[in-house]
Amino acid sequence: MDAGDSGELTGIMARLRSGHDVLPFMTSHYPVADMQPRPMPDDMQALLEAAPDYQAVDPGRGPVWLQIASGNDAAELVVYRTRASGSLYVVAPAREP
Numbered sequence: 001m002d003a004g005d006s007g008e009l010t011g012i013m014a015r016l017r018s019g020h021d022v023l024p025f026m027t028s029h030y031p032v033a034d035m036q037p038r039p040m041p042d043d044m045q046a047l048l049e050a051a052p053d054y055q056a057v058d059p060g061r062g063p064v065w066l067q068i069a070s071g072n073d074a075a076e077l078v079v080y081r082t083r084a085s086g087s088l089y090v091v092a093p094a095r096e097p
Contacts, residue, residue, distance in 0.1 A: 002039075004084035009037045012063055012080050016091065023091055024065070024076035030093050037080065037089040045088055048079075057081040057088060 060083040
């Protein structure tokens with residue numbers, strides 16, 4: 001995580017925690033208390049950007065819910081692009097200890 005993004009992401013997560021009980025990540029929902037922002041992996045970002053209806057996430061606007069559907073399957077992500085670095089983050093379950 002970019003050091004300049006830390007405070008901005010803390011505020012975004014506080015906003016998400018105050019407004020939601022659960023958040024989606026891929027094909028499941030998780031308690032919002034167990035979620036944290038993580039830098040979006042390059043391969044995941046490339047996959048999203050290759051989608052024909054993808055619209056770039058504006059820095060500081062969001063968080064944005066994205067749904068990826070293929071056939072009978074769908075996955076959902078909550079993403080945010082920071083103002084400070086312009087990096088794209090995905091809200092994902094916290095790592096196991």
